[in-house]
Amino acid sequence: MGRPSLILAALAADAAPGFTFRSYRRVETNPDMDQLQLWDQDGASYQLLIPATPAGESEVAIELQALKIIEPHQEILGIETPRLIGQSMDSDGTGALLLTLLGGETTDLAKYAPGLFSRSIGEVLARIHNLSPEIIRDAGLLEYDSAAILRHKVAEIDSIAQTGRVPAALLSRWEAATEDIGLFRFHPTVIHGNVSQDTVMVSSQKVNGLSGWSSLKVGDPAEDLRWLTGGALRTTLEDTILNYRAARETADENISQRAQLYSELELGSWLVYCIENKDEKEISQAEDMIAELRNQLESGNLRSLRASSFAGIASLGVAAVPHDDASSVEEDQDLETQELTQQPDEGLAEILEADFIEDADPETKNEEELF
Numbered sequence: 001m002g003r004p005s006l007i008l009a010a011l012a013a014d015a016a017p018g019f020t021f022r023s024y025r026r027v028e029t030n031p032d033m034d035q036l037q038l039w040d041q042d043g044a045s046y047q048l049l050i051p052a053t054p055a056g057e058s059e060v061a062i063e064l065q066a067l068k069i070i071e072p073h074q075e076i077l078g079i080e081t082p083r084l085i086g087q088s089m090d091s092d093g094t095g096a097l098l099l100t101l102l103g104g105e106t107t108d109l110a111k112y113a114p115g116l117f118s119r120s121i122g123e124v125l126a127r128i129h130n131l132s133p134e135i136i137r138d139a140g141l142l143e144y145d146s147a148a149i150l151r152h153k154v155a156e157i158d159s160i161a162q163t164g165r166v167p168a169a170l171l172s173r174w175e176a177a178t179e180d181i182g183l184f185r186f187h188p189t190v191i192h193g194n195v196s197q198d199t200v201m202v203s204s205q206k207v208n209g210l211s212g213w214s215s216l217k218v219g220d221p222a223e224d225l226r227w228l229t230g231g232a233l234r235t236t237l238e239d240t241i242l243n244y245r246a247a248r249e250t251a252d253e254n255i256s257q258r259a260q261l262y263s264e265l266e267l268g269s270w271l272v273y274c275i276e277n278k279d280e281k282e283i284s285q286a287e288d289m290i291a292e293l294r295n296q297l298e299s300g301n302l303r304s305l306r307a308s309s310f311a312g313i314a315s316l317g318v319a320a321v322p323h324d325d326a327s328s329v330e331e332d333q334d335l336e337t338q339e340l341t342q343q344p345d346e347g348l349a350e351i352l353e354a355d356f357i358e359d360a361d362p363e364t365k366n367e368e369e370l371f
Contacts, residue, residue, distance in 0.1 A: 002052055003090070008036040012048045015086035015098035021046075029198060032056035037101060045103070046085060050096035059214045060097060062141070066213035067099075069135050077127050080201075080209035102209035104201035109231040112205065114239035120207040121200065121228065122243030129189040129221045129248055136190055136218045143188070143218040150184045153265065160268035163275055165287060167294045170264070173305065177261050182307035186252040188218050195224045197231075221251070222258035229256070230263035253308045260303045267293055 005026050012021060020041050027035040027047075032055045036048040051057040070081050082099040089095050112118065136143060144152075157174050160166055177183060192199075193215025201209035225244075228237055245251050271286040296302050 002034045003050070005036060007090070008034060008048055008050065008096075009038065011050065011088045011090060011096045012036060012038050012046065012098050015048070015088035015096060016046075017086075019085075030056070032059060045101035047082070047099050047101045048096055049099065050090065051094055057094070060095065062216070063212075063214040064097060065139055065141065066216040069139050069141075069216065070213060073131060073135075076131075077124065077210075079124055079207060081213065082211050102201045102211055104203040104208050107197050107200045107202055109197070109228065109236070110233070112236050113233065114235050116205045117202060117207065118232075118236045118239035119243045120202075122240040123247045124207050124210065125192075125195070125221075125224050126244045126247035126251075128192055128224070129251075131190040133188070133190055133218045136216070141217050144220075145188055146184045146186055146220070149188075149220050150178060153261070154178050156265055156269060159272055160265070163268075163272060165271060165275075166268055166290055169297060170268075170290070170294055173297065173302075174261065174265060174268075177257075177305040180305070180307050183254050183257060183261075183305070185307075186220060186222075186255065186258075187250070189221045191215075191217060191219045191221055191224050193217055193219065193223060196227050220258065222255045222262060225255065225259035226262040226266060229259040230266065257303070257305050257307065261305050264293060264302075 005024065008026070009021065009024050012024075013019065021038045022041050024036050024038040027037055029035070032051065032053045034048075034050045034052050038046045038048065040046070049060055049063070051060050064084065067082060067084060070077070071083075074081055080102050082102060085098040085100060087095060087097055107117075133143070157171065157178065160174075161171050192210065192213065194212045195210075196212070199210055199212035200207060201211070225241075228240055232240065241256055267286070267289050271283070271290060274282040274286045293302075
């Protein structure tokens with residue numbers, strides 16, 4: 001059930017001495033977090049966050065750290081980000097954050113045609129990805145190179161396949177993509193890591209704010225395009241990519257294909273999650289989404305996942321990453337943690353990194369997986 005709303009309101013008042021809150025509303029969107037939205041006498045809005053689980057504790061800690069990292073770059077990004085008002089602590093010693101709540105509306109991708117929204121979201125994401133990775137390294141946040149990301153995706157596909165509920169055609173499509181080494185040649189960048197309907201705020205169809213920074217890290221910029229790829233009109237997505245590339249000339253040629261892959265895998269991973277939680281209603285909904293994805297594949301309506309460059313990479317004789325190695329899964333059921341503890345094959349790492357991928361300093365890599 002979580003903490004009572006009155007307790008949360010009291011924590012907010014303790015975090016902001018001198019503030020008078022006239023109303024509040026509980027938010028139930030994150031099972032790892034107790035959340036309360038509040039409004040003061042002037043109508044300004046705020047949000048209280050306090051962990052409800054150990055995972056929530058990590059999320060709050062990284063959110064606080066990430067906001068401190070991003071704040072000096074707010075003018076460059078050209079958007080609002082949540083601002084820390086104060087902190088408090090409950091009777092058990094669990095810390096709570098009181099943040100400003102961003103103005104504007106949550107996004108409905110289905111209603112945005114090419115124009116102001118696609119231009120603004122493309123430019124905002126490009127500005128984030130153009131930030132120096134050193135701001136993440138200096139803070140000790142997570143950093144993943146392309147080989148680690150590829151291994152994580154292979155493990156994700158293995159987990160999805162083990163459900164036995166995903167058509168072979170989709171699994172083959174995803175496996176072929178991860179075997180196309182050229183697809184994963186990119187420079188890791190600073191990424192938001194949680195771009196979604198809940199974190200992107202718009203005003204008059206222009207992106208004016210971005211919240212939910214607890215997944216800030218160095219990783220694949222395609223992750224920040226996953227939500228748009230899965231939900232935006234095709235013309236709107238294409239316009240977004242055009243504006244993104246115009247603002248970030250160093251973007252790799254295959255970022256759109258990887259975003260498409262990640263968007264499809266998200267549906268499969270959602271099915272895995274529903275099965276683990278034994279929620280029959282959500283399992284049925286997830287299976288319906290997988291069936292729709294299969295129909296799109298059969299009708300030829302899915303974007304190709306083939307790399308648009310480095311077509312000759314297969315001739316180099318690099319061994320494909322195996323998808324049927326069940327032993328590694330059995331050794332560690334937490335595939336996400338397993339992915340970071342494994343070392344990349346020397347041949348794979350050499351192909352991915354030589355003359356293209358900048359090696360990350362091993363001392364800066366955090367061994368905790370938070371994909």
